[in-house]
Amino acid sequence: xxxxxxxxxxxxxxxxxxxxxxxxxxxxxxxxxxxxxxxxxxxxxxxxxxxxxxxxxxxxxxxxxxxxxxxxxxxxxxxxxxxxxxxxxxxxxxxxxxxxxxxxxxxxxxxxxxxxxxxxxxxxxxxxxxxxxxxxxxxxxxxxxxxxxxxxxxxxxxxxxxxxxxxxxxxxxxxxxxxxxxxxxxxxxxxxxxxxxxxxxxxxxxxxxxxxxxxxxxxxxxxxxxxxxxxxxxxxxxxxxxxxxxxxxxxxxxxxxxxxxxxxxxxxxxxxxxxxxxxxxxxxxxxxxxxxxxxxxxxxxxxxxxxxxxxxxxxxxxxxxxxxxxxxxxxxxxxxxxxxxxxxxxxxxxxxxxxxxxxxxxxxxxxxxxxxxxxxxxxxxxxxxxxxxxxxxxxxxxxxxxxxxxxxxxxxxxxxxxxxxxxxxxxxxxxxxxxxxxxxxxxxxxxxxxxxxxxxxxxxxxxxxxxxxxxxxxxxxxxxxxxxxxxxxxxxxxxxxxxxxxxxx
Numbered sequence: 236x237x238x239x240x241x242x243x244x245x246x247x248x249x250x251x252x253x254x255x256x257x258x259x260x261x262x263x264x265x266x267x268x269x270x271x272x273x274x275x276x277x278x279x280x281x282x283x284x285x286x287x288x289x290x291x292x293x294x295x296x297x298x299x300x301x302x303x304x305x306x307x308x309x310x311x312x313x314x315x316x317x318x319x320x321x322x323x324x325x326x327x328x329x330x331x332x333x334x335x336x337x338x339x340x341x342x343x344x345x346x347x348x349x350x351x352x353x354x355x356x357x358x359x360x361x362x363x364x365x366x367x368x369x370x371x372x373x374x375x376x377x378x379x380x381x382x383x384x385x386x387x388x389x390x391x392x393x394x395x396x397x398x399x400x401x402x403x404x405x406x407x408x409x410x411x412x413x414x415x416x417x418x419x420x421x422x423x424x425x426x427x428x429x430x431x432x433x434x435x436x437x438x439x440x441x442x443x444x445x446x447x448x449x450x451x452x453x454x455x456x457x458x459x460x461x462x463x464x465x466x467x468x469x470x471x472x473x474x475x476x477x478x479x480x481x482x483x484x485x486x487x488x489x490x491x492x493x494x495x496x497x498x499x500x501x502x503x504x505x506x507x508x509x510x511x512x513x514x515x516x517x518x519x520x521x522x523x524x525x526x527x528x529x530x531x532x533x534x535x536x537x538x539x540x541x542x543x544x545x546x547x548x549x550x551x552x553x554x555x556x557x558x559x560x561x562x563x564x565x566x567x568x569x570x571x572x573x574x575x576x577x578x579x580x581x582x583x584x585x586x587x588x589x590x591x592x593x594x595x596x597x598x599x600x601x602x603x604x605x606x607x608x609x610x611x612x613x614x615x616x617x618x619x620x621x622x623x624x625x626x627x628x629x630x631x632x633x634x635x636x637x638x639x640x641x642x643x644x645x646x647x648x649x650x651x652x653x654x655x656x657x658x659x660x661x662x663x664x665x666x667x668x669x670x671x672x673x674x675x676x677x678x679x680x681x682x683x684x685x686x687x688x689x690x691x692x693x694x695x696x697x698x699x700x701x702x703x704x705x706x707x708x709x710x711x712x713x714x715x716x717x718x719x720x721x722x723x724x725x726x727x728x729x730x731x732x733x734x735x736x737x738x739x740x
Contacts, residue, residue, distance in 0.1 A: 236420075239428055242300060243436040249292040250440025257284045258444065258451040266340065268452055281449060283339055285405070285441050286457020290332045292437035293464075297321065300429060321430055323362030324467065330355040331391060331463040335456030345511040349388065352459065356387035359467055366473040367482070383470060386485075390466030391459045393492030396499065398458040400519040401447035403533050404492075407540045408461040409438040411488040414544035415468050418484060418551055424475050427468060434464055447530040465489060480550040480558040487550070490543035491536055494518070494569065498578070505580040521576040539572070595679060602629045603686050610694045620644045623691060630683040633674055634658075639667035639695075647672070661688050664695045 261267070267280035301322055334351030337343060343351070360383055398404035412435045419427035438461070444451050453461075469485025476482055486493060495518050503510055522532035546565055550558045573581070587593055609622035620637070624646040627635045634647030659671045661684060669688055673680040 239416075239420075239432045242296060242429070243432045245299070246292050246296040246433040246436030247440045248436075249295065250288055250437040251443065253288040253291055254285060254441055254444050254451060257288050258282050268454075281452055283452040283454035284456075285445055285451045285453045286332065286335060286339075286455070286460055289434075289437045289441050289453075289457050290328075290460055292440070293433045293460075294325065294328065296433040296436070297325070297430070300433070318426070320363045320426065324359060324364060324430075327355045327358040327362060327364075327467075328460070328464065330358060332456050332460050335395075335454065335459040339454040339456055348455075352388045352391050352463070353384060355391075355463060356384040359387060359463075360384060364467045364470050366470050367476065386470065387463060387466040389496065390469070390489055390492070391462040393489060393496045394462030394465075395455060395458040396517070397492050397495050397519070397536075398453050399517055400533050400536075401449035401529055402442055402445045403519060403536060404453055404458045404461060405438055405442045405445050406533060406537050407491050408465060409435065409442060410537065410540045410544050411465050412438060412468075414488050414547050415465070415472060415484075417548050418472060421548070422475070422551060424472070427471050427475070430471070431468055434461075447528075447533060462489070462492065476551070480555055480562070483550055483562070484547045487543045487547035491518075491540045494573075498573065502578060502580045505584055516578070518576065521578070525577075599630075599683065602626060603683075603690070606687070607690050610690055613694070616644075619691070619694060620646075623687065626683070626687055630687075631674055631680045632671055632683075634670070634672040636670040637663070637667065637691075638669075639664065659684060663688060663692050667695075 261282040261284045262280075265280075266282065266284075268283045269280050301318060331352060334343070334348060334355065337351075338348055360380060364383075366379065366383055394404050394408060397407065412431050416428055416431045416435060419425070419431065441451075441453075441457075445453065465488060466485070469488060472484055473482050476484065499517065500510055502508075502516060503512065508514075519532050519536065522535060523529070527535065543565070546561055549561060553561070603626070606622055606626040609625070610619055613619035613622060623635070623637070623644075627646055632647060634645070636646070637644045657672070659673075659681070661669045661671070663669050669691075671681075671684055
């Protein structure tokens with residue numbers, strides 16, 4: 236323990252000294268992050284170089300530990316191969332750091348960043364950072380290799396995603412590192428503790444300058460580095476864990492970033508937005524919209540992360556049955572917490588799934604497909620109007636009429652019953668029109684109007700096109716031949732024009 240304390244204090248001191256010097260130097264060079272009165276909440280330009288001080292502090296202290304490897308090996312009872320594992324990991328750490336640094340100062344596309352992260356992940360896996368093998372599979376078959384690489388890239392991007400509030404990513408990373416350190420000490424795993432302590436000290440020193448009001452930011456080089464290292468340490472623990480729920484520790488350690496990624500992907504999927512698009516609907520933004528200050532929002536998320544980390548540590552020491560109960564309770568708490576964030580996307584999706592709207596939309600799609608098939612089979616206007624009438628009956632309209640070239644078809648109530656009702660008038664096939672009257676208390680029927688009209692208009696235009704191709708041929712059964720029908724004048728107070736379709740259905 237004394238050795239770990241010395242290592243941590245060295246890393247803490249290096250971070251405390253380096254961070255203000257790098258901050259002031261890059262501020263002098265005017266290499267700062269400018270506020271934009273939008274997603275960026277800071278009131279003044281602030282350097283994004285905190286990741287540099289964390290990386291230098293971590294790598295230098297870890298290199299010193301490895302140089303004195305024989306001394307630490309005796310005190311920690313650690314094998315030579317375990318120390319070599321940390322040596323082989325350093326190039327991967329450098330790659331992920333340089334990827335973020337290049338993005339901070341030069342800019343990278345999302346796919347270029349992912350490529351750099353994937354290279355770093357592959358190097359880490361080659362170095363020996365890998366999960367426990369699954370029964371019946373080799374130690375690192377292609378499937379496990381892909382899953383492990385995805386995990387490392389996922390962790391790196393998860394911390395990059397939550398780095399939008401003063402001290403949030405660094406504080407959550409600090410708590411995660413502390414949890415893994417406790418696990419490594421409780422269940423003796425010296426090499427894991429030896430790898431984590433320098434990161435813990437570096438984050439603690441940096442957080443002094445990064446907590447609200449921050450004077451320096453992590454930058455991508457810092458957030459990617461923190462997430463990547465915690466992902467690597469999580470895999471190290473996974474390969475060492477002997478308890479049934481022990482493999483859940485890596486996921487709980489990064490619970491807050493994981494929840495952020497999952498929520499962001501779900502939100503953007505429901506809105507049909509690109510996953511890499513930035514917005515102001517992250518968890519910390521939602522907390523701010525609920526009236527919290529930046530400091531209070533960060534402290535709330537610290538509390539959530541601390542609970543998840545505590546649960547991760549408990550999973551390794553309590554009976555599996557108790558651990559399962561704790562996991563169920565934590566999942567329930569996470570659900571209730573996400574509900575309190577009041578995401579419109581999730582409340583709308585829940586209402587759609589459980590209010591019967593899903594069945595109504597499914598029923599509508601089935602009926603519309605049958606309607607289009609009936610129109611395609613129609614040989615004359617009478618059969619086509621029968622298809623329209625059947626669809627309108629299912630949709631729940633009170634009254635529908637079609638007029639074209641002075642002829643008229645009607646379905647529904649008589650003119651006296653619907654004469655004073657509000658109606659929608661839709662142009663059809665250039666010189667025609669359709670009139671719709673919906674039930675007084677029903678709004679879902681109006682959803683049918685556009686697909687009904689577009690399908691009918693496509694059929695009419697197809698018949699007109701066929702007639703133009705054969706101008707001298709008389710088609711007695713053509714849809715342009717309207718049977719006699721009484722004509723009645725109706726007022727149409729509401730007009731909703733739609734674009735005429737030119738593609739047959």
